[in-house]
Amino acid sequence: MGTNRTRPGELPGERSRRRTRGVRTTLLALTAAGGLLLTGCGAGGGGSNSSNSDGANRTGFPAPAPPVASGGEQNGGQSADQDGEQTGTPADKVAPSPDYLSTFALDVDTASYGYARRVLADGQRPDPSTIRPEEFVNSFRQDYDRPDGNGFTVTVDGARTDMSNWSLVRVGLATRTADSTDERPPAALTFVIDVSGSMSETGRLDLAKKSLDDMTDRLRDDDSVALVTFSDEAETVLPMTRLDGHRGQVHEAIDELETQSATNLGAGVETGYATATEGLRKGATNRVVLISDGLANTGDTNADSILDRIADERRDHGITLFGVGVGSDYGDALMEKLADKGDGHTAYVSNDADARKVFVDQLPQNIDLTARDAKAQVAFDPGTVAQFRLIGYEDRKVADDDFRDDNVDGGEIGPGHTVTALYAVRTRPGADGHLATASVRWLDPNTRAPHEESGQLETDALHDSLSSASPRFQVTAVAAYFADALRSPEDSAGTLPGNPGLGQLATRAHTLAKKTEDTDVRQLAEAIDEARRTD
Secondary structure (H helix, E strand, C coil): CCCCCCCCCCCCCCHHHHHHCHHHHHHHHHHHHCCCCCCCCCCECCEECCCCCECCCCCCCCCCCCCCCCCCCCCCCCCECCCCCECCCCCCCCCCCCCCEEEEECCCCCHHHHHHHHHHHCCCCCCHHHCCHHHHHCCCCCCCCCCCCCCCEEEEEEEECCCCCEEEEEEEEECCCCCCHHHCCCEEEEEEEECCHHHHCCCCHHHHHHHHHHHHHHCCCCCEEEEEEECCCEEEEEEEEECCCCHHHHHHHHHCCCCCCCCCHHHHHHHHHHHHHHCCCCCCEEEEEEEECCCCCCCCCCHHHHHHHCHHHHHHHCCEEEEEECCCCCCHHHHHHHHHHCCCEEEECCCHHHHHHHHHHCHHHHHCCCEEEEEEEEEECCCCEEEEEECCCHHHECCHHHCCCCCCCCEEECCCCEEEEEEEEEECCCCCCEEEEEEEEEECCCCCCEEEEEEEEEHHHCECCHHHCCHHHHHHHHHHHHHHHHHCCCCCCCCCCCCCCHHHHHHHHHHHHHHHCCHHHHHHHHHHHHHHHCC
């Protein structure tokens, strides 16, 4: 995951191990010669939050540890650490960790999980290529502390699995609470609506129109809305219009939407951004909201080239993209790539309840921003960690050297969001001490000033088992194991250490649904039941 390199900072407990690690001695000597202060803090309980939030590269800020090559993976069907310990996990399932650093752009997409639920409800198994585990994990409420202002808190905790020396480690990032829509900046939203022939199916354009009507009623008077439609061509049917005194005009434009012919999604996005740029409001959140089944069949159908054509609008004006997927047949890959490359995120709606959640209940976090270009980096301590694997985020990986390069794209995050990254971690036999440092870096959405926050985890803070962890941690584990099972339909044991299989996952999910009294967790249990019926 990235390249080996020297970074300032030293993990707690590393000083006592330097004598036996010549490479690290050299690295630390170079660091000391540079006059950098090395700091760190321990964790207690189930994990730790740090309280240091600061600008770029401030002296004394907890930094990721210098990487040390693991050399711990042998060729063949078994993995081994430097002490020669064997595990029962095939090497092709949990890849070796080349440098003990893991860096990725933050992502709050949930469309993969929503679409998987829709396919399972129809009695089918989703295509494994559409399963993104991070979107399953990020679909559920978490128990993280939240900051008072813009930025993040960092929570790091973990629990041991049933497989020897393997644990699940959760890195949780949370933004401030999304309280009232009255506290956010005004929004300038350009809705780009697919009116192609495929959108005539029940649950597509009809659901989109109802959702837009509900959202229009929920928006404030000082918000603005524009409407763009596309089929074989794109058309601006309503320029940017302030809602104060004009809600009826917006509702009328929505009611007149009708399906037509082909799907020129590229033209829709390009016209949508042009309309958003023409109606740009300074001091407002300017966002394009794309509602489509993603089944582009004419014009430009490549996400990269579509977004290249509107690169200036995205870069110069900071216009972000929120993709909302609909339909039983759904172009997941195209919609997901457009959102990732367009500095935004995706959700999927299949019914009125989903639509209300996305367009009404989650309105502030889906249109407001509290952080731009947010990236995370986790540094594992090579003295206690033999291997690790980030679960998901394959499309969001960032080179380790780019963590503090603020010209490199990260994720755009709104209020009320949580971002969870789950790791499978194999600790060394008898390991004791510091396990990992997690850092998040972001730019202020208004000033573009960089900030960082970090959290730590010690081995003695790991829960002895998943069942002894918090209910929200257990839900996270069940969601990840479920995604793993759907992604690996030919392997009943999945690829993640400790995956108990769909039968036990269903039992755990139903127990957690009762314990949490959470509708989302109940729906997770029902989806696992449906997956078992498709076996």
